[in-house]
Amino acid sequence: MIDDEKFLRGKIPMTKLEIRILTLAKAKLEKNSIIVDIGAGTGSITIEAAKICSNGKIFAIERNFEAVELIKRNFERFSVENAEIIHSEAPDGLKNLPNELDAAIIGGSGGKIEKILDVLGKKLKIGGRIVINAITLQTAAKSIEYFRSRGQNYDACQIQITRLEKIGKYDMSKALNPVWIISAEKI
């Protein structure tokens, strides 16, 4: 559990602490897990996953050059050695990954959520986990529709975190943007 301000961020959006914790928990990672983090952004999810999967490996797919540079610097900062950056867009960047992945975390889908889920259907092992973080209504709705139309079970919730921020003698309610977390298991 790494505090948000420990990560280098630049102008790249970052999955906030509480959402990271819940996302990682729903991915049911283990020490040996091999996983992919799609739309890795600042690398915050990848880095926390790398700590949990200390004998495993994390592939971080990110299309944005600036973000890729940031991930590299965050990897150094947190001495991450079991993660690899793939500077590419999903689902293209998924092609050369090993099969039988234990989990896929999708933080950004660039409007291609269905195609990404199609490819993940082949890349994940039976029982492998998919965890989607959606910040738009459309990505949430499309993800759920994808699972529904295939008769696949899923779990979905919306998380609204409000931080209490210290302002002198007061604690002010500051809302973070809500996120849908949709998770499913390959059967």
Added chain:
Amino acid sequence: MIDDEKFLRGKIPMTKLEIRILTLAKAKLEKNSIIVDIGAGTGSITIEAAKICSNGKIFAIERNFEAVELIKRNFERFSVENAEIIHSEAPDGLKNLPNELDAAIIGGSGGKIEKILDVLGKKLKIGGRIVINAITLQTAAKSIEYFRSRGQNYDACQIQITRLEKIGKYDMSKALNPVWIISAEKI
């Protein structure tokens, strides 16, 4: 119901549309109501109240000079004629108001919520309404404690608005900071 972006704002915090609507509804304003808006900020609550209380009057108390200037300009913009600005801090600024006020809306209390409620206890008519918008845990807790310790009934809820913001083909969930609305009636 005036859209947020219609008001001049500068750097002054503004009560957002949905919170304004609920706050005004809980104040149970009528055409002839005479009310006070404490911590008027941009004047957004005052201006909407002035439209509802077209035969009444609104007193807008505001201590910040910059905000007072903004309220003046917003009054002009919306042709408000039945409202008066009192450039002062509450509860001091309440002294010269007429007695038998129909309602008081408290958007900002400058750390003096109990003293303000003490004075309002005298200034409001029997059946007059108090509606507090609290953004800090302490103001919410103190307001409720004030009513509880006096055996006075109150109603309290927390409102979390998330706007769907259009970003290309997507609607992104953007949270506004939650607000507690605490209301009570003088008995």
Added chain:
Amino acid sequence: MIDDEKFLRGKIPMTKLEIRILTLAKAKLEKNSIIVDIGAGTGSITIEAAKICSNGKIFAIERNFEAVELIKRNFERFSVENAEIIHSEAPDGLKNLPNELDAAIIGGSGGKIEKILDVLGKKLKIGGRIVINAITLQTAAKSIEYFRSRGQNYDACQIQITRLEKIGKYDMSKALNPVWIISAEKI
């Protein structure tokens, strides 16, 4: 503004106070407005609208027999005289309504939101308002998709109300289910 517990409810779901207030505000009702309340449920929206549109008329469409009986009794309880119940399903029940409606409020769509919006496109006057309350992701997504695909502007937000419920010396946070309010104007 009528408190929730004043309405007869039975087992019929009811739009809660704060959502009613916001929904009615977004419908921009006036004294003479003629409107339709689709999926009227307990009649709570119809009844509050009837008070606002005292020289207008409200048509309440409801397909459930038990709910229709409840609406009748709530009409009596609140002495509503300018509202009419149409025991039918939408969009069928919309056919015989007058044209040039000022507003339509959709609290329930029975899975036919697009067809309802199609008919409303003909029944509403230019500038007439549509306000949809959606409690499912699919209804929210379909409504927005409907407006987007027609290049029609809309406004959407999600409202989460948490009531503070008095339990002895404590105020406990009790969440109501969040509702999306999607509104648009016929152009």
Added chain:
Amino acid sequence: MIDDEKFLRGKIPMTKLEIRILTLAKAKLEKNSIIVDIGAGTGSITIEAAKICSNGKIFAIERNFEAVELIKRNFERFSVENAEIIHSEAPDGLKNLPNELDAAIIGGSGGKIEKILDVLGKKLKIGGRIVINAITLQTAAKSIEYFRSRGQNYDACQIQITRLEKIGKYDMSKALNPVWIISAEKI
């Protein structure tokens, strides 16, 4: 991570999955941690903590007899062997615990939060974690006031989970009650 419906519950309130995950993460538990779960309820937090602290120990304090019986049965169900129930009220039940505890999780405080925090100040080791789950405004405000008045740092947020519940072809937003999570470290 154990799904809510796996626990025996009876009429005892239970900390829901997502809140359990965040609470346990903020307690920064390790394999050898020795911790106390105050107001253990159904034992859900204790049981998940017992899995994480497989070489450590969990003390579950609970005053309610019915809940104690439930915890026992849940311990059996999940084969928990490194946890002990203390049928007592806090802070009394804390007296005989070992000193140098690694963490304390407070799910219920029976109106005695300050006294509990006083005793924990002695029982925790330097760097030990306190994590409070508050569902009332008063417990949240008192906890924060406790830390503030002692110049002690703390972290506080409010978590609102909305589950998407499958109802036929729809996913309906069902809100769980929000919880404040307040955490601090003994210095």
